Amino acid sequence: MDPVTIVAYFIAIALPFFAVYLIWALDVFGTGKLSTILVCLGWGTLGAYSLAYLINTRVIALGLSYDLLTNLTAPVIEEILKALVLVVLVRHPRFRYIVDGTVYGFAVGIGFALSENLFIYLPRSDSTVLGTAISRTLSTTLMHAAASGMVGLALGRLRRSADVRRAIWPVLGIGLAIALHVVYNNIVGRLGGTGLLLVAIGIGLGGSAIIAWQIGQGLADEKRRFAQTLGLDVGVSTGERRAVQHLGGAGIERIFGELGDFFGPERVDQLRRLLVVQANIGILQNNLGSPASPRLRKAWEDEIAAYRREIDAIRQNLDASVNLFMNSVFLGEDAAFQEAFNAEIARFDPTLVHTFDMFMRSAELAGTFSLEQLAALAERLSKIEIFKHVSPANLENLSRAIDMQTFEPGFVVFREGDEGDAMYLIERGEVDITVQDRAGQEKLLRTFGPGDVVGEFSLLDGRPRSASMRARTQCEVLRLQRQVFMRFIQSRPQVVLAMLQYLADKVRYTTEAVETSINWLAQIEQGVYQAVVVAIPEPADGGAVALDPAELSPATAEQVDRAFSQAAAALYEREQALRHAGPASGEVRTP
Amino acid sequence: MDAGHLKDSPLFRGVDEPARAAFVATMQRRTFAAGEVIFEKGEPGDWLYVIVSGKVEIYIRDEQGHEFTIRYLVAPNTLGEFAILDRKARSASARAAEPSELLALHRDDLLAFMNRRPLVGLSMMQNLVERVRYTTHYLQKVVDATQELAAGNVAGAVVHAEPDDPSGADIGQLIDAFVRMKRSVQARERALKEAGDSAGAS
Numbered sequence: 001m002d003p004v005t006i007v008a009y010f011i012a013i014a015l016p017f018f019a020v021y022l023i024w025a026l027d028v029f030g031t032g033k034l035s036t037i038l039v040c041l042g043w044g045t046l047g048a049y050s051l052a053y054l055i056n057t058r059v060i061a062l063g064l065s066y067d068l069l070t071n072l073t074a075p076v077i078e079e080i081l082k083a084l085v086l087v088v089l090v091r092h093p094r095f096r097y098i099v100d101g102t103v104y105g106f107a108v109g110i111g112f113a114l115s116e117n118l119f120i121y122l123p124r125s126d127s128t129v130l131g132t133a134i135s136r137t138l139s140t141t142l143m144h145a146a147a148s149g150m151v152g153l154a155l156g157r158l159r160r161s162a163d164v165r166r167a168i169w170p171v172l173g174i175g176l177a178i179a180l181h182v183v184y185n186n187i188v189g190r191l192g193g194t195g196l197l198l199v200a201i202g203i204g205l206g207g208s209a210i211i212a213w214q215i216g217q218g219l220a221d222e223k224r225r226f227a228q229t230l231g232l233d234v235g236v237s238t239g240e241r242r243a244v245q246h247l248g249g250a251g252i253e254r255i256f257g258e259l260g261d262f263f264g265p266e267r268v269d270q271l272r273r274l275l276v277v278q279a280n281i282g283i284l285q286n287n288l289g290s291p292a293s294p295r296l297r298k299a300w301e302d303e304i305a306a307y308r309r310e311i312d313a314i315r316q317n318l319d320a321s322v323n324l325f326m327n328s329v330f331l332g333e334d335a336a337f338q339e340a341f342n343a344e345i346a347r348f349d350p351t352l353v354h355t356f357d358m359f360m361r362s363a364e365l366a367g368t369f370s371l372e373q374l375a376a377l378a379e380r381l382s383k384i385e386i387f388k389h390v391s392p393a394n395l396e397n398l399s400r401a402i403d404m405q406t407f408e409p410g411f412v413v414f415r416e417g418d419e420g421d422a423m424y425l426i427e428r429g430e431v432d433i434t435v436q437d438r439a440g441q442e443k444l445l446r447t448f449g450p451g452d453v454v455g456e457f458s459l460l461d462g463r464p465r466s467a468s469m470r471a472r473t474q475c476e477v478l479r480l481q482r483q484v485f486m487r488f489i490q491s492r493p494q495v496v497l498a499m500l501q502y503l504a505d506k507v508r509y510t511t512e513a514v515e516t517s518i519n520w521l522a523q524i525e526q527g528v529y530q531a532v533v534v535a536i537p538e539p540a541d542g543g544a545v546a547l548d549p550a551e552l553s554p555a556t557a558e559q560v561d562r563a564f565s566q567a568a569a570a571l572y573e574r575e576q577a578l579r580h581a582g583p584a585s586g587e588v589r590t591p
Numbered sequence: 592m593d594a595g596h597l598k599d600s601p602l603f604r605g606v607d608e609p610a611r612a613a614f615v616a617t618m619q620r621r622t623f624a625a626g627e628v629i630f631e632k633g634e635p636g637d638w639l640y641v642i643v644s645g646k647v648e649i650y651i652r653d654e655q656g657h658e659f660t661i662r663y664l665v666a667p668n669t670l671g672e673f674a675i676l677d678r679k680a681r682s683a684s685a686r687a688a689e690p691s692e693l694l695a696l697h698r699d700d701l702l703a704f705m706n707r708r709p710l711v712g713l714s715m716m717q718n719l720v721e722r723v724r725y726t727t728h729y730l731q732k733v734v735d736a737t738q739e740l741a742a743g744n745v746a747g748a749v750v751h752a753e754p755d756d757p758s759g760a761d762i763g764q765l766i767d768a769f770v771r772m773k774r775s776v777q778a779r780e781r782a783l784k785e786a787g788d789s790a791g792a793s
Contacts, residue, residue, distance in 0.1 A: 497711035567741035
């Protein structure tokens with residue numbers, strides 16, 4: 001064999017394998033495995049080619065002219081044979097992703113072209129013209145790949161479409177494939193060298209363009225399908241869409257199920273995170289549209305930047321096919337779809353999405369206060385123990401949800417036993433905190449004035465109020481509702497952490513108080529009263545202790561210590577009295 | 592260990608099943624021989640431990656170096672959580688009272704996990720809120736009952752404990768101490784009265 005022939009054969013063999021390698025390395029197929037691609041390649045090379053050879057020789061035997069065979073019957077027979085494996089593959093339950101049909105088709109076509117080049121073209125060709133050999137090999141491969149790619153794509157669209165006219169897809173696919181094949185076979189024989197090369201390039205570019213366009217169309221179809229799953233028909237009015245949305249968040253669940261079928265369940269978590277992060281970016285960008293202090297604005301921008309970095313990191317982990325799919329279906333430029341979709345995600349994953357900010361926007365609460373007022377409010381909040389670990393920007397954001405209320409004297413803001421649904425900051429005036437004693441008499445516990453906070457712990461636990469609050473004078477009160485507060489913190493782990501820190505302190509204080517108590521109880525149990533004698537109790541407050549979770553502090557243990565000390569003193573005195581009591585004491589009467 | 596173990600942990604109960612499995616995957620398994628120290632008072636605390644098996648002793652030393660046991664902890668309790676939340680030094684020492692198996696969770700891993708699964712943080716928050724409420728409530732009851740006893744109102748000096756304590760607050764110890772104290776005070780006073788009576792009778 002002369003060197004030119006060797007090079008021609010080498011190209012004929014290497015090219016298909018290089019193409020398959022590219023498909024595999026770029027990982028453009030979503031649900032298939034490399035083995036499926038190899039099956040397709042094998043079918044093209046051996047199965048489809050052998051059957052085509054058998055049928056074509058029979059056709060010749062029947063007396064058909066060789067020209068007619070090449071120019072008409074062979075393309076029809078070959079395209080149908082190549083398509084057989086595709087028909088089987090797209091029926092596989094795991095076939096979900098239309099791009100895969102195209103990839104399978106490419107592989108079949110490349111395989112078929114390999115055999116055709118090796119067994120028909122190269123043995124017959126004028127092997128001294130290397131350019132023609134290369135052009136021919138290249139163009140045959142491109143033509144077969146493009147033709148079968150179209151069939152695969154069409155079958156994929158048939159499989160995924162819910163349209164009544166979907167039967168048109170396979171007809172169109174095979175029709176186009178045959179047409180391409182016929183045109184190619186009719187002109188290829190008349191061309192050589194440069195002309196052939198141009199045809200090859202033309203087929204390659206044209207085929208790619210058609211396929212790329214069709215993939216885009218198919219993904220747009222997928223997007224419509226997902227929108228329908230969510231009740232978000234794009235193009236429907238906002239009002240109608242809202243009505244449908246209230247049907248529930250089951251749509252998202254179904255979508256995640258489908259994404260799992262598409263790309264494997266192990267990727268669903270990543271995709272879910274991607275969509276959640278995307279939703280938060282959208283929400284924060286909306287935030288930037290409303291007035292905010294430079295500090296808050298910067299916090300939002302920083303958060304967006306952090307989310308962007310997270311998205312980049314997730315995308316690097318995902319294959320090209322998944323990214324293409326997500327880009328076209330979920331992360332497009334379609335603002336209406338995006339907003340509706342974000343709302344769905346928020347309903348489905350409320351603890352991950354900034355629903356507080358969505359609420360602020362939809363309730364048009366943002367902008368109630370001026371920027372200066374918000375800064376002042378944030379400053380007020382930062383003085384409250386529960387917020388001491390929360391960042392100023394977060395407090396400013398939270399302050400947007402505070403509302404101002406005015407109460408006339410005597411107005412009961414909440415009653416003992418009511419749900420603890422809000423925290424109040426007294427701005428002006430005074431309020432009384434009262435409880436009902438056993439006899440049903442109202443007992444005043446204390447009076448709060450400007451700067452005082454009522455119901456701080458209710459933000460966290462929402463338990464029924466242990467006392468009532470009534471306006472003593474005309475009051476101005478700032479209210480932060482528990483529901484809004486929970487909405488705020490649930491998607492902000494750093495604020496949750498601040499709450500945990502606050503609670504950890506509280507637990508430490510109670511632990512100290514419990515240890516102090518146990519210590520006292522043990523001493524009294526053993527009749528050890530030295531400590532009582534040493535620590536003279538202060539009878540000023542009568543030893544009354546009213547423990548309140550919000551007011552737990554390092555002083556709590558001391559308070560408890562004092563109460564026990566006084567109780568121990570009383571017990572000690574009684575025992576002393578008994579010890580010294582004769583019958584004259586009158587303490588003890590025997591019947 | 593199975594992730595179901597966390598289900599009953601006072602700190603992590605309420606965390607849902609898939610999150611529990613992922614959570615346990617971020618922890619390191621450590622075994623301690625009987626007597627082996629887990630952490631010392633005053634050390635910076637970066638690790639939280641979930642007890643899988645065995646028994647852990649929490650203790651402190653007084654100025655003379657005498658050791659005092661504060662409490663014993665068994666599965667599924669956690670230890671060291673407060674130091675990792677508020678970044679303060681360990682407030683007591685811990686050692687294995689018998690061969691023990693613990694799951695260690697680093698502060699950074701906890702924070703990273705909370706970022707991805709905010710429900711974990713929210714569950715912890717809810718659990719701590721309950722613990723604070725619960726402890727405060729019983730502390731108040733015990734203080735009040737002790738004061739009633741001191742005022743001579745024995746009938747009012749009663750603390751009813753709930754059958755189970757979900758919070759890990761160790762309220763049982765407090766109530767036991769109260770009951771023992773009350774019994775002992777009553778016995779002492781009865782004895783003194785009897786002594787007084789017999790003295791008066793003679």
